[in-house]
Amino acid sequence: MTSSQRTGGILAAPTAAYMLLFFVMPAILLFSYSFWTSTGFRIVPDFVLTNYLSAIRSPLFLRVTTNAIVIGLITAAVTLCLAIPVGYYLTYVARSKIIFYLILITWFSSYLVRIYAWRTLLGTNGLLNAVLLQLRIVDTPVQAFLFSPFAVAITLTHIYLPFAILMVVSAMSEIKAELIEASRDLGTSALGAFFRVVAPNAAQGLVGAFMLTFILVAGDYVTPQMVGGSSGQTTGLLIADQFRKTGNWPLGAAQAFLMFLVSLLIYALVLALGRLTGLIPARRKAKPVGEVA
Amino acid sequence: MNRGISSETPLIEMSNGQKKFGLFQALTNIDLTINEGEIVTLLGPSGCGKTTLMRIIAGFEALSSGSLKIDGKDVAALPPEKRPVNMVFQRYALFPHLDVFDNVAYGLKVKGVAREERRSRVQAMLKTVQMESLAHRFIGELSGGQCQRVALARALVNGPRVLLLDEPLAALDLKIRQHMLAEMKRIQMETGATFVYVTHDQDEAMILSDRVVLIDRGRIVQVDKPQDMYFRPRTLFAAKFLGETNLFEGKAGASSDGQILLQTPDGPFDITAGAVPMGGAHTAVMSVRPEAMSFRRCASQDDHELEAEIDDVIFSGSRSFFHLVSRGGQKFRVQVQNLPGAELPGTGDMVHVCWRKDSAIILQP
Amino acid sequence: MLLKAVVYAVLAYLLIPLVVIVLFSFNAEQSFSFPINGYSFRWYALIFQDPQLGQALVKSLMIATATAIVTLVLGTAASLAWLRLGRFGRSVLEILCITPIALPGLFLGVSLLVLAAQLGVRLSMVTIVVSHVVLSVPMLMIAMRARLALFDRTLEEASRDLGASQIGTFRRITLPLIAPTLISCAILSFALSFDEFVVTSFVAGTETTLPMYIWSMMRRTVTPLINSISTLALLFSVMIMAIGFVVGRFKRASALSDRASS
Numbered sequence: 001m002t003s004s005q006r007t008g009g010i011l012a013a014p015t016a017a018y019m020l021l022f023f024v025m026p027a028i029l030l031f032s033y034s035f036w037t038s039t040g041f042r043i044v045p046d047f048v049l050t051n052y053l054s055a056i057r058s059p060l061f062l063r064v065t066t067n068a069i070v071i072g073l074i075t076a077a078v079t080l081c082l083a084i085p086v087g088y089y090l091t092y093v094a095r096s097k098i099i100f101y102l103i104l105i106t107w108f109s110s111y112l113v114r115i116y117a118w119r120t121l122l123g124t125n126g127l128l129n130a131v132l133l134q135l136r137i138v139d140t141p142v143q144a145f146l147f148s149p150f151a152v153a154i155t156l157t158h159i160y161l162p163f164a165i166l167m168v169v170s171a172m173s174e175i176k177a178e179l180i181e182a183s184r185d186l187g188t189s190a191l192g193a194f195f196r197v198v199a200p201n202a203a204q205g206l207v208g209a210f211m212l213t214f215i216l217v218a219g220d221y222v223t224p225q226m227v228g229g230s231s232g233q234t235t236g237l238l239i240a241d242q243f244r245k246t247g248n249w250p251l252g253a254a255q256a257f258l259m260f261l262v263s264l265l266i267y268a269l270v271l272a273l274g275r276l277t278g279l280i281p282a283r284r285k286a287k288p289v290g291e292v293a
Numbered sequence: 294m295n296r297g298i299s300s301e302t303p304l305i306e307m308s309n310g311q312k313k314f315g316l317f318q319a320l321t322n323i324d325l326t327i328n329e330g331e332i333v334t335l336l337g338p339s340g341c342g343k344t345t346l347m348r349i350i351a352g353f354e355a356l357s358s359g360s361l362k363i364d365g366k367d368v369a370a371l372p373p374e375k376r377p378v379n380m381v382f383q384r385y386a387l388f389p390h391l392d393v394f395d396n397v398a399y400g401l402k403v404k405g406v407a408r409e410e411r412r413s414r415v416q417a418m419l420k421t422v423q424m425e426s427l428a429h430r431f432i433g434e435l436s437g438g439q440c441q442r443v444a445l446a447r448a449l450v451n452g453p454r455v456l457l458l459d460e461p462l463a464a465l466d467l468k469i470r471q472h473m474l475a476e477m478k479r480i481q482m483e484t485g486a487t488f489v490y491v492t493h494d495q496d497e498a499m500i501l502s503d504r505v506v507l508i509d510r511g512r513i514v515q516v517d518k519p520q521d522m523y524f525r526p527r528t529l530f531a532a533k534f535l536g537e538t539n540l541f542e543g544k545a546g547a548s549s550d551g552q553i554l555l556q557t558p559d560g561p562f563d564i565t566a567g568a569v570p571m572g573g574a575h576t577a578v579m580s581v582r583p584e585a586m587s588f589r590r591c592a593s594q595d596d597h598e599l600e601a602e603i604d605d606v607i608f609s610g611s612r613s614f615f616h617l618v619s620r621g622g623q624k625f626r627v628q629v630q631n632l633p634g635a636e637l638p639g640t641g642d643m644v645h646v647c648w649r650k651d652s653a654i655i656l657q658p
Numbered sequence: 659m660l661l662k663a664v665v666y667a668v669l670a671y672l673l674i675p676l677v678v679i680v681l682f683s684f685n686a687e688q689s690f691s692f693p694i695n696g697y698s699f700r701w702y703a704l705i706f707q708d709p710q711l712g713q714a715l716v717k718s719l720m721i722a723t724a725t726a727i728v729t730l731v732l733g734t735a736a737s738l739a740w741l742r743l744g745r746f747g748r749s750v751l752e753i754l755c756i757t758p759i760a761l762p763g764l765f766l767g768v769s770l771l772v773l774a775a776q777l778g779v780r781l782s783m784v785t786i787v788v789s790h791v792v793l794s795v796p797m798l799m800i801a802m803r804a805r806l807a808l809f810d811r812t813l814e815e816a817s818r819d820l821g822a823s824q825i826g827t828f829r830r831i832t833l834p835l836i837a838p839t840l841i842s843c844a845i846l847s848f849a850l851s852f853d854e855f856v857v858t859s860f861v862a863g864t865e866t867t868l869p870m871y872i873w874s875m876m877r878r879t880v881t882p883l884i885n886s887i888s889t890l891a892l893l894f895s896v897m898i899m900a901i902g903f904v905v906g907r908f909k910r911a912s913a914l915s916d917r918a919s920s
Contacts (some may be wrong), residue, residue, distance in 0.1 A: 100668060104899060116876055215762060240768075
């Protein structure tokens with residue numbers, strides 16, 4: 001170890017300690033809580049699988065978890081499908097600063113404000129209904145806009161799309177435009193160039209964007225609750241309630257880790273699917289011979 | 294050359310220097326003395342250890358074993374900032390948040406030189422490198438050649454005993470490179486500093502240096518004046534690395550008058566320069582530079598002669614290059630100065646090729 | 659052309675809800691109608707008559723400031739460490755500091771709540787700041803990593819070679835070069851903290867931050883008052899972005915000259 005690395009270690013210590021104490025340790029603690037028992041108002045250290053078992057035996061848990069996964073998958077897929085063309089456009093077609101900053105503004109505009117905006121737009125007394133009524137397209141306000149899976153998806157996509165676009169841009173910016181030009185020159189169409197050149201090279205970044213969106217969406221319980229009504233009940237809400245109302249923390253912890261496990265499974269599934277379809281290269285290629293040394 | 298400045302006072306002395314990076318032996322048995330006022334080039338292919346050697350002198354790396362003295366003092370324990378050396382970095386490493394003047398003033402500032410003295414020394418140095426009119430430009434606004442001048446000035450203003458230059462011209466165009474070489478020689482004359490110059494470019498090394506230190510795979514293979522290095526290489530590596538050469542392989546034996554006689558498919562050649570083990574199965578190589586050869590019959594006993602067929606002719610302005618194959622099957626090249634109206638042989642011609650015996654040198658393969 | 663159409667459609671989708679909020683914050687009437695019948699500032703006037711709102715705003719500002727400061731200090735040390743560490747050390751630091759971004763706020767919120775309960779720490783503004791720093795360090799590390807990858811370490815060597823000590827080199831060379839990115843990261847941490855809701859709701863105890871106050875209003879009624887608060891919050895975000903942008907201009911300039919010199 002060189003002296004500069006030693007200095008580096010010392011400098012890294014405060015931040016590393018902070019994250020160990022306030023990120024790693026709480027996660028471990030939460031994990032051990034999932035094996036503890038809750039009796040009345042007290043939580044007792046223990047090692048039982050009761051929490052996990054009662055979680056997966058509960059029809060409610062299974063229903064809301066399926067709901068969370070479905071909402072997560074749909075939203076992540078839609079988000080990625082919208083983020084890719086925008087990312088492609090910003091990387092290769094026009095490096096428009098204005099578009100970029102407009103996306104950043106959306107990203108940094110308040111989370112709650114954006115939920116509220118969609119409630120305003122879609123509600124029974126909302127803007128969409130007001131417009132439709134005034135234009136006499138409908139006679140009575142349409143109830144179905146808000147508190148529907150559609151409302152949940154459109155709002156969640158709106159919330160997580162800017163971040164997904166930024167991730168796609170950063171994944172694509174590592175792929176040089178000449179590669180696309182070369183592939184066009186060799187006879188592929190624009191769309192073909194995307195699937196044959198951009199997608200395989202950006203695969204890691206694109207899968208990362210999809211998964212991050214999925215995890216954040218599936219764990220978001222505020223949005224579904226606010227715009228989804230009864231259709232918007234997700235695992236997150238259940239977990240949050242365990243830690244607030246009911247107070248069975250060990251059960252909530254077990255539910256949280258089950259959700260985490262589901263995310264891991266879906267990640268593995270997405271990777272396997274990508275490899276099967278050939279969109280993700282199976283292995284990273286060895287370095288070209290010339291680059292050795 | 295700068296014979297007038299260089300003296301015989303040793304300034305940098307490294308003895309038995311070794312450097313290991315993990316299992317990799319970067320430098321082996323380095324014994325090197327650099328005298329005051331010299332321009333010494335550390336020359337070698339990339340990855341040979343020349344940059345490591347320079348970084349050890351600068352203090353950014355430490356020797357694994359062996360000793361390093363600068364000005365008679367062991368500097369092993371001295372950090373870079375305490376050594377009487379300054380460095381010009383390969384990509385200049387100019388501070389992008391400071392302008393030209395502040396970059397050059399940096400070393401004096403951290404040493405606490407008073408403002409007035411600082412100003413006058415920086416201005417004088419900027420004048421030396423002809424950058425005084427751009428003193429308040431930022432680094433991003435300079436061309437490669439200008440960056441080079443600032444980097445030189447920033448190092449030299451501190452009055453270092455030794456100036457280390459790490460491939461300083463590598464990032465420049467050919468034309469600017471030639472101009473900067475001349476500039477560096479002028480600046481060295483004016484300042485009298487000792488220059489240790491790292492390069493992989495043999496032309497830079499020969500144009501600039503008083504002495505060349507040739508390094509191959511972590512070892513010093515030869516230390517000589519450029520002319521001696523070129524005309525009297527001591528190893529095949531040196532002959533091949535500096536300029537272009539033709540190699541004729543054969544078995545070495547002793548001739549009647551005690552000289553080396555090389556038996557080749559094209560007949561025997563007696564050689565006066567170089568030394569190799571003789572007799573038995575010892576093979577050896579004769580090296581002859583393409584420009585030492587010409588198309589003519591031998592005039593005297595002092596020449597070697599060969600018959601060959603011309604395979605290809607490449608015209609390159611002032612010179613022409615001929616690719617030939619000898620009767621013995623040996624491929625080689627001849628370089629001829631082009632003069633108007635001169636008649637030269639063409640492809641397919643059989644010709645006699647002649648060179649002076651003393652331009653041939655025998656080497657171990 | 660199709661691509662361009664898609665891009666503009668996506669932009670419209672992203673921006674229309676925000677525009678609607680801003681527009682209706684000036685609506686003179688209580689209910690929605692299209693087109694708007696009259697404009698007024700009455701909802702903005704209401705904001706200043708709500709003392710609880712003011713308190714929440716002050717608390718949020720204090721929390722965001724503290725978050726930005728702590729993040730800046732930790733981030734500076736981590737950045738300097740990152741420059742000096744080997745491949746392994748960098749990976750450890752990155753895993754520790756970037757992973758939280760891949761976890762839902764809910765997960766971080768409940769785990770910090772559990773920690774506080776286990777340690778017997780009372781939930782307060784301090785616990786809020788602690789949790790916000792956990793959220794903003796990953797963002798800072800991602801931004802800094804991109805900047806530091808461009809950082810030319812021979813600049814530090816050059817400074818040592820010219821006679822500056824390690825600390826002198828840090829003060830005169832390293833810090834000035836990475837400061838613009840650090841400052842824009844601190845500004846972003848401020849914005850992130852100011853807007854944070856999910857994690858806060860677990861670790862806030864009895865404290866009420868601005869997003870929590872807005873949340874409670876949202877749950878109670880649909881009132882145009884929320885439009886005006888939202889518009890101000892949006893304006894605030896844009897302002898912070900603009901500050902970050904101006905600082906970013908300096909950052910770009912220094913990054914450009916870095917590249918020119920390398």
